[in-house]
Amino acid sequence: MTTDAPRTLFDKVWDSHVVERLPDGTCILYIDRHLVHEVTSPQAFEGLRMAGRRVRRPDATVAVADHNVPTEARDRPIEEPESRLQVATLEENVHAFGVPYIPVRDVRQGIVHVIGPELGISLPGTTIVCGDSHTSTHGALGALAFGIGTSEVEHVLATQTLLQKPAKNMLVRVDGRLPAGTTAKDMVLAIIGRIGTAGGTGHVIEYAGEAVRALDMAGRLTVCNMSIEAGARAGMIAPDETTFAYLRGRPHAPQGQAFQEAVAWWRTLPSDPGAHYDRTVVLDAAEIAPMVTWGTSPEAVVPITGSVPDPEAAPDEAQRAQMRRMLDYMDLRPGQRMQDVAVDVVFIGSCTNSRIEDLRAAADVVRGRRVADGVRAMVVPGSGLVKQAAEQEGLDRIFREAGFEWREAGCSMCLGMNPDKLKPGQRCASTSNRNFEGRQGPGGRTHLLSPAMAAAAAVTGRLSDVREIAGREMA
Amino acid sequence: MDKFTTLTAVAAPLPLANVDTDKIIPARFLKTIKRSGLGVHLFDTLRYDADGAERPDFVLNREPYRGAQILIAHENFGCGSSREHAPWALLDFGIRCVIAPDFADIFYNNCFKNGILPVRLPRDVCDALMGDAALGGNARLTVDLQRQVVVRPNGEEIGFEIDPFRRHSLLEGLDDIGQTLAHAASIDGYEAARAKARPWLPAIDAV
Numbered sequence: 001m002t003t004d005a006p007r008t009l010f011d012k013v014w015d016s017h018v019v020e021r022l023p024d025g026t027c028i029l030y031i032d033r034h035l036v037h038e039v040t041s042p043q044a045f046e047g048l049r050m051a052g053r054r055v056r057r058p059d060a061t062v063a064v065a066d067h068n069v070p071t072e073a074r075d076r077p078i079e080e081p082e083s084r085l086q087v088a089t090l091e092e093n094v095h096a097f098g099v100p101y102i103p104v105r106d107v108r109q110g111i112v113h114v115i116g117p118e119l120g121i122s123l124p125g126t127t128i129v130c131g132d133s134h135t136s137t138h139g140a141l142g143a144l145a146f147g148i149g150t151s152e153v154e155h156v157l158a159t160q161t162l163l164q165k166p167a168k169n170m171l172v173r174v175d176g177r178l179p180a181g182t183t184a185k186d187m188v189l190a191i192i193g194r195i196g197t198a199g200g201t202g203h204v205i206e207y208a209g210e211a212v213r214a215l216d217m218a219g220r221l222t223v224c225n226m227s228i229e230a231g232a233r234a235g236m237i238a239p240d241e242t243t244f245a246y247l248r249g250r251p252h253a254p255q256g257q258a259f260q261e262a263v264a265w266w267r268t269l270p271s272d273p274g275a276h277y278d279r280t281v282v283l284d285a286a287e288i289a290p291m292v293t294w295g296t297s298p299e300a301v302v303p304i305t306g307s308v309p310d311p312e313a314a315p316d317e318a319q320r321a322q323m324r325r326m327l328d329y330m331d332l333r334p335g336q337r338m339q340d341v342a343v344d345v346v347f348i349g350s351c352t353n354s355r356i357e358d359l360r361a362a363a364d365v366v367r368g369r370r371v372a373d374g375v376r377a378m379v380v381p382g383s384g385l386v387k388q389a390a391e392q393e394g395l396d397r398i399f400r401e402a403g404f405e406w407r408e409a410g411c412s413m414c415l416g417m418n419p420d421k422l423k424p425g426q427r428c429a430s431t432s433n434r435n436f437e438g439r440q441g442p443g444g445r446t447h448l449l450s451p452a453m454a455a456a457a458a459v460t461g462r463l464s465d466v467r468e469i470a471g472r473e474m475a
Numbered sequence: 476m477d478k479f480t481t482l483t484a485v486a487a488p489l490p491l492a493n494v495d496t497d498k499i500i501p502a503r504f505l506k507t508i509k510r511s512g513l514g515v516h517l518f519d520t521l522r523y524d525a526d527g528a529e530r531p532d533f534v535l536n537r538e539p540y541r542g543a544q545i546l547i548a549h550e551n552f553g554c555g556s557s558r559e560h561a562p563w564a565l566l567d568f569g570i571r572c573v574i575a576p577d578f579a580d581i582f583y584n585n586c587f588k589n590g591i592l593p594v595r596l597p598r599d600v601c602d603a604l605m606g607d608a609a610l611g612g613n614a615r616l617t618v619d620l621q622r623q624v625v626v627r628p629n630g631e632e633i634g635f636e637i638d639p640f641r642r643h644s645l646l647e648g649l650d651d652i653g654q655t656l657a658h659a660a661s662i663d664g665y666e667a668a669r670a671k672a673r674p675w676l677p678a679i680d681a682v
């Protein structure tokens with residue numbers, strides 16, 4: 001083992017999980033935590049059944065339904081037959097295979113990437129997988145967390161391992177401090193704007209630097225969540241006092257003396273001085289402004305003070321064609337100011353931005369204001385526990401009184417697998433992570449932005465610079 | 476899983492970059508609990524108009540590409556979600572090989588698990604192959620995994636790189652789980668050592 005050479009956070013977590021290195025360099029990698037949801041698991045359980053296999057470690061596995069569940073009327077059966085079947089299938093499978101399950105009506109139900117950290121299931125230095133690309137979220141705790149396909153879900157269920165080759169190391173350092181009105185979401189959108197949606201392919205990104213260290217856990221989760229939008233296999237942030245304070249006392253985290261022992265090991269995880277990165281990108285936090293996407297790829301992003309770019313200025317014909325296609329789909333013109341773009345729907349939710357801190361940031365902007373006429377605005381908390389906490393703080397009242405819908409936890413309009421969908425042609429300011437064509441509903445148009453910016457769009461009816469709306473509070 | 480050795484077939488050119496998994500198969504078709512039957516929804520929004528009628532200009536709606544088994548695209552193919560429904564939809568349509576300058580990691584991985592061969596070739600080569608593909612039904616491509624070459628209709632051979640482990644599994648049609656379970660003793664050993672080294676890691680018992 002290369003214990004002498006300086007290692008990165010990723011190297012350390014990787015090395016401590018290698019069960020066996022096969023002759024060609026492929027590793028059997030041990031998985032500590034396997035999160036299961038209803039959309040990508042049915043065929044995996046079916047595969048186990050057909051091969052007569054069991055789940056090797058139910059005690060390292062936890063299941064929850066989040067993608068399909070309606071965000072209202074939870075006391076009634078799911079109306080949509082295919083969604084109902086998928087949730088029922090999950091329930092049958094967890095029962096048959098003895099996998100711990102959080103039922104739809106349990107207060108702890110929520111988006112898998114929100115509840116993992118919230119319940120202390122996701123821990124530093126562990127390997128975490130889920131049949132969902134945004135598993136990268138959990139890397140914010142200093143875990144190696146990545147999304148897998150259904151065949152790999154079956155592989156982990158059967159063997160508690162995966163066949164993997166190590167990724168390359170990439171360092172994204174954000175120096176300095178984020179300006180007022182600018183958030184973790186703006187930071188990660190700026191990073192993706194810089195390196196592109198394939199910029200991290202084959203790499204695990206470690207986020208570091210003063211601005212990253214200064215983020216609270218919610219902000220770190222937001223940044224790591226969108227690592228996959230930069231093409232990276234995973235995103236990670238070294239665990240520190242912020243991480244430990246966040247985890248202490250969470251129900252599934254180690255308790256008491258065990259917690260102290262865990263912290264002692266977690267402190268050894270941050271990258272060694274002089275560790276090698278295959279690629280390094282440095283950003284200056286002071287230059288980051290509130291960001292908003294204009295196209296159908298997360299890299300198609302500009303500061304809110306900017307305007308829609310001109311395809312004719314792109315360097316080659318393929319790019320020009322792609323930009324024209326995006327503008328056509330988004331119904332935008334080159335040179336149009338982002339702040340002049342009117343929205344029909346505002347969605348505050350998704351595993352990127354549906355934690356209590358996100359809801360507080362949005363509520364701060366909404367407080368004492370009204371949702372603009374003709375705009376449908378909704379808040380979908382990331383979990384039942386987030387919803388409960390928000391209600392205890394009175395955030396639900398602020399949203400409701402302003403004219404927002406206040407809904408039950410789930411993925412909701414992030415991908416429109418449940419009834420929460422955009423109608424064709426509708427334009428949405430969304431705190432989610434993907435603005436692909438049809439992502440929020442066929443023909444729907446998505447602008448990605450932060451919770452505070454989404455709130456600003458809700459009260460003005462157009463994409464707006466939150467620094468102007470909330471000028472007083474932020475001065 | 477079906478073996479992949481050599482494939483000679485019609486190739487469909489799809490000159491788009493960043494073809495994301497929502498484009499390959501939109502989320503509303505993920506509600507199935509089966510692997511099969513997704514082929515009709517492959518590239519749904521590109522392939523059909525709002526009324527569900529075929530768009531005649533989309534490549535897979537034209538002859539001879541309705542029977543294409545090879546797809547050629549531009550950079551970053553398969554970006555976005557981890558949904559294995561994307562390779563399932565390709566496979567169900569009949570696609571066994573995708574050629575592109577590069578692929579998103581999870582999609583790339585998922586292809587191998589389903590007997591689909593993703594081939595990375597430089598952009599200019601992809602463009603040349605799209606030119607071949609545009610010639611239609613008589614201009615078939617051959618993808619030979621044994622020899623790691625793509626053979627153009629004019630006989631020119633273009634080599635490609637592939638991980639030896641994955642190549643072997645695909646050539647033999649081997650199931651990864653079976654291969655890993657052959658190492659069950661190592662996994663047992665790892666678990667025992669880890670329970671000593673990191674005894675603080677809690678079991679997720681009843682939630």
Ligand code: SF4
Nearest residue numbers: 134350351411414415
């Ligand atoms: S909230 Fe959206 S991105 Fe997150 S897990 Fe659900 S569908 Fe995926």
